[in-house]
Amino acid sequence: MQIVLFHLMPYAELDLEAGRKNGTVWVKLPNRHFDPQKGHQLYNRYLDELEYGETLGFDAISVNEHHQTAYGLMPSPIVTASALARRTSRVKIAILGSALPLRSHPLTIAEEHAMIDVISGGRLVSGFVRGIGAEYHTFGVNPTISHDRFHEAHDLIVRAWTEPGPFAFQGKHYNVNYVNLWPRPFQKPHPPIWIPSQGSRETIDWASHPDRRYTYLQTFSPSKVVERYLKMYRDRCNEYGYAAKDSQLGWAVPVYVGETDEKARAEAKPHFEAFRNVFVRMPLEMLLPPGYTSRESYKNVMKAKAQMFGDIHIDQAIDLGLFVCGSAATVRGAFERYWNDMRFGNLLVMCQFGTLPGELTRRNMERFAQDVMPSLKKLGSEQML
Amino acid sequence: MTFKQTFIEVDGCKVNLRRGGSGEPLLFLHGASGAPAIMPFMEKLAARFDVLVPEHPGYGLSDEPQWLDNIHDEAYFYLDFLRALDLRNVTLVGNSMGGWIAMEMAVRDTSRLKSLVLVSPAGVAAPGVQPADIFLMSPEEVVQNLFVDQRLAQARLAEPVTPEAVDIGLKNRHTTARLAWEPRLHDPFLPKWLHRIDVPVKILWGREDRILPAKIADELKRLMPKAQVHVLENVGHLPHAEKPDLFCDIVCK
Numbered sequence: 104m105q106i107v108l109f110h111l112m113p114y115a116e117l118d119l120e121a122g123r124k125n126g127t128v129w130v131k132l133p134n135r136h137f138d139p140q141k142g143h144q145l146y147n148r149y150l151d152e153l154e155y156g157e158t159l160g161f162d163a164i165s166v167n168e169h170h171q172t173a174y175g176l177m178p179s180p181i182v183t184a185s186a187l188a189r190r191t192s193r194v195k196i197a198i199l200g201s202a203l204p205l206r207s208h209p210l211t212i213a214e215e216h217a218m219i220d221v222i223s224g225g226r227l228v229s230g231f232v233r234g235i236g237a238e239y240h241t242f243g244v245n246p247t248i249s250h251d252r253f254h255e256a257h258d259l260i261v262r263a264w265t266e267p268g269p270f271a272f273q274g275k276h277y278n279v280n281y282v283n284l285w286p287r288p289f290q291k292p293h294p295p296i297w298i299p300s301q302g303s304r305e306t307i308d309w310a311s312h313p314d315r316r317y318t319y320l321q322t323f324s325p326s327k328v329v330e331r332y333l334k335m336y337r338d339r340c341n342e343y344g345y346a347a348k349d350s351q352l353g354w355a356v357p358v359y360v361g362e363t364d365e366k367a368r369a370e371a372k373p374h375f376e377a378f379r380n381v382f383v384r385m386p387l388e389m390l391l392p393p394g395y396t397s398r399e400s401y402k403n404v405m406k407a408k409a410q411m412f413g414d415i416h417i418d419q420a421i422d423l424g425l426f427v428c429g430s431a432a433t434v435r436g437a438f439e440r441y442w443n444d445m446r447f448g449n450l451l452v453m454c455q456f457g458t459l460p461g462e463l464t465r466r467n468m469e470r471f472a473q474d475v476m477p478s479l480k481k482l483g484s485e486q487m488l
Numbered sequence: 489m490t491f492k493q494t495f496i497e498v499d500g501c502k503v504n505l506r507r508g509g510s511g512e513p514l515l516f517l518h519g520a521s522g523a524p525a526i527m528p529f530m531e532k533l534a535a536r537f538d539v540l541v542p543e544h545p546g547y548g549l550s551d552e553p554q555w556l557d558n559i560h561d562e563a564y565f566y567l568d569f570l571r572a573l574d575l576r577n578v579t580l581v582g583n584s585m586g587g588w589i590a591m592e593m594a595v596r597d598t599s600r601l602k603s604l605v606l607v608s609p610a611g612v613a614a615p616g617v618q619p620a621d622i623f624l625m626s627p628e629e630v631v632q633n634l635f636v637d638q639r640l641a642q643a644r645l646a647e648p649v650t651p652e653a654v655d656i657g658l659k660n661r662h663t664t665a666r667l668a669w670e671p672r673l674h675d676p677f678l679p680k681w682l683h684r685i686d687v688p689v690k691i692l693w694g695r696e697d698r699i700l701p702a703k704i705a706d707e708l709k710r711l712m713p714k715a716q717v718h719v720l721e722n723v724g725h726l727p728h729a730e731k732p733d734l735f736c737d738i739v740c741k
Contacts, residue, residue, distance in 0.1 A: 240621075243670040244670065245666070247665050248666075387626075388625065388626060393665035394666065402654070
């Protein structure tokens, strides 16, 4: 199994009470709550944490994109991935992902990812996402054409990476007379493409298609939901006439390893609950603007509204498998069980969440890397031989 | 007055059409929440007009055609609709999204129109005036913001919610987003052609409109100086629903 250290870079200095009062930290939380001095400290701390991931032996370190929110301070993952490309030398750098439909010109993404791939000597993993619903409110991009724009932007980017230029691209949303990328990507035929998702049949059908076989990552979901969607991916591959490799499946989950189960829970509790109950929270209309999901999925979310939009206690989160937390032995055991059930070849662990301070984050990373990761890395290796 | 409900097909799109009354034709174009039922103002107008109330492509029980990308498509559809039904001397009444469609039709072709009645229309932005963000409101908040008289809002919210009504609500919201998400509820290229409208125009607005502020009426008056403007006191976004008598008097005058 390949282990990825994932970071959201939240604004951990947030006045949580202000976040709660506002109902959400997305879209309309006034930006006077962002202090650039504290932001300076946080960015540098977080970049140090990701760089430390290389020292600790993670296979990849990972950044992502979110806009106008305290949930994550990376409106451009290109900026953070670029900084990491120059400060690391062996570890893979995963952008999970760039929000294709939010860009007015997808060639800028093709170019920037190619630059990072070339600068890092082929260490880039490219992730593509649509951006979350709230970002259609902040950016004004029409959510009803989000799938369309995503697919067309993807086609343009992959063709730009792989076909000899110059060539012309004609689409409904993007038209370019001369696609002629300088630089071309370092990796052949192009950087691996991963698709992070909260789970949708449409995304799974598309990512698993034999022309693509993109690695599908289920993000921040209860373990039962992760299991369901990873199974859906494998089933879809079988219907397409091939067997999915474990490396095509991944799970992204917050993790905390403490000295004992009790200490782990006590240390993680306020920071995890801030993450889940303040940073993640938003109203349904913000989360799912019209057309962002199918209307059937929307109705399913309406039914599950109470569970999805209410506060969750750390113990419930652990029971649901939304959060993996405990002593090294507990965490190792949990992931071994989950792996036995799901056989995901990629595990993305978020070792900083919500307001978790630097010192606890580093201890968490160290315990995970030293006492959990080595045995997890071996999982599936017999199969690979 | 009884209205007949039929489906008619124009441009490959079946639309649900309610039609009642007699006289010159009056085409009512509904707003973002659709036209799920016959309302008192429609009955009143039917005493004087042949009233046609279609549900737009993408709304209610009408089809969601592949070709529906933007508001211009709705306008061309309704120009074809007028031709298909051979309607002439049409009094074209549009509220909100429907008022926007009416203006987009009229800048293209007024040959079948007698007059235009724009009822708190979307379509034109006024400098410094921000419409409410209907897409961040819950369905309940939308209804509350439609009316000044909250008894009307409560009555509407008290109506039983059938699964069909939920589906139609989501469908209407989807189509409104498709047509009006960005630029939000207007077409920046519409104002420069409004001078082409060569039939009489009435503009009605509720002073307390909490969806599209009544100040937009000033901008429309600036763009269409000959238009008659009626700003109604103690009325919200739906003057035809909130003050049906006053509304019908102004339409018929």
